Amino acid sequence: MFKRAFWPALLASVVAVTSGTGSASAQKKYDSGASDTEIKIGQTMPYSGPASSYGTIGLAMAAYFEKISGVNGRKITLLSRDDGFQSSKTVEMTRMLVESDEVLFMAASLGTAPNIAVQKYLNGKKVPQLFVATGATRWSDPANFPWTMGWQPSYQIEGAILGRYTIGAHPAAKIGILYQSDDSGKDYIKGFKAGLGDATKQIVAEISYELTDPTVDSQIVALKTAGADTFFLHANPRFSAQAIRRAYEVNWRPAMIMASVGASVGSALAPAGLEKSVGAVTAAYLKDPADKVWENDKALLDWAAFMKQWYPRGNLNDGSNVYGYSLAQTIVAVLRQCGDNLTRENVMKQAASLKNLELPMALPGVRLNTSPEKFLPIEEMRLVRFDGTSWVLMEAKP
CATH class of the missing domain: 3.40.50.2300 (Response regulator)
Structure with missing residues (x-):
């Protein structure tokens, strides 16, 4: 479905979704990148270079935004730019997304060094740098970087x-x-x-x-x-x-x-x-699609069906596709909470107000929680051992 020659067009294109239902506030409020019909999100991803194997995360996210029925009646436009895992290119692409494309926020850009390179810039502009696709501890520092939030468990x-x-x-x-x-x-x-x-x-x-x-x-x-x-x-x-x-x-x-x-x-x-x-x-912290323990799990079956229909060239044994799918679902949860108040301040407020959010492809017992003082949504992890085919849980219970 996604041929390499068409990646740039796909990644910079509008990912349109049909109208859905959601809560609406009495007064609609918008910042750049949001309107009655659209929400524009920016992202940098290494579709080329030494970390290109992670590029499938962006493609899985694009596919999910294309698949869903909508967020409070608005389509999602995902602008995902290739930075080649080069910080200088990340800076260039991020500035383009914020200043020319006027995205509402940045979401799930990949890499520790690339995200560090734009962290001060985005915080200075008061543009949310949400759910960065890296586990560095610095993504949970609301006192110094109130516009940056991590997603996965920290590397430490x-x-x-x-x-x-x-x-x-x-x-x-x-x-x-x-x-x-x-x-x-x-x-x-x-x-x-x-x-x-x-x-x-x-x-x-x-x-x-x-x-x-x-x-x-x-x-x-x-x-x-x-x-x-x-x-x-x-x-x-x-x-x-x-x-x-x-x-x-x-x-x-x-x-x-x-x-x-x-x-x-x-x-x-x-x-x-x-x-x-x-x-x-x-x-x-996420289910391994190759683990036979999940072969009849509804969430995994739903994910596999999604992959086959919306991202058929994606590898069903690559956990990065589960990662991208789950990141996209987290972003949708935040946007639903925003209702019709799509200001950057409210996006950040809602991202910092997740309460026991359960993602279908998260392991049992893993829930997302944030607060104004806690910018690290996922903290639980479970040990798994490779059996020659898949990663298998080492404990029976969370």
Whole structure:
């Protein structure tokens, strides 16, 4: 349905939806990007470059906005621009979206460094920077950045969960770490070490990689040489696949703990070879579409039907498509709460007023809650282990 040649036209086009029902305030109020018939939303996404595997998030969101029956009688126009995961391009595209396209707000732009590059600008303009697609802790800082809000669990929260698991499951571990050399990697490592506690002394090697590196082959060999028997891997899907494949090639078989951002079955584990990741552990907050436990789950069946009809070229085993779908549903929930008061101030107010929002594809027990003091909607995660086909919950209950 979405051929590559038509991506620019698709991503910059109006995603029209038919009228729906919703609450209406007595007085309609609009800022730039909103009217009686339309809501314009801006976004930057790496459709090209080293993080292009995440571009499917934007496509899944576009497809969802095209599919839904409407938000308070208004169509959604999603303007999603390719920044190639380059901060300078993010700045250029964001300024275009705000000053030329006059979007109401920015939503789910991807990447820690790209979002940092525009955070002060958007806050200075009082344009909501909503549900950024990254888990850096700085997205939950309403005192200093009242117009920026995260969405997923912070990398430090996840890192701490994985650190506690690692030392509990492998008390004598000799730990090797590979991480992306940017703020997201630093956040993960800070949380992971906090989870390890005194066991940080069991880290035998800690190595980073740059997004511009052609491979991480040398880093994997160095970790093996250091004697690590437990491997904490923070990388995007492309480099996760490389790391897993190289470890297998050099006959290094450590216990593997993976950051969720690089643990997609479709875009990381499958390209590496599924058998190479059996036994790996990560933390999750969304349902894995490849997990057979959900094969008769209504929410997953609805998601699969949505994908087949509205985004048929999307990979049904790629968790990023669940992520984009769920982000889009969160944005719709906020817009419904806004009613006819579509000012930037009210969009931010409603985003900070989510109460026990349940997303269909969230794991049981995961609900979204925000307040004026809490800009981190999702904080719960559950441990999952890869069985060669899918990520399987390690606990029976939330």
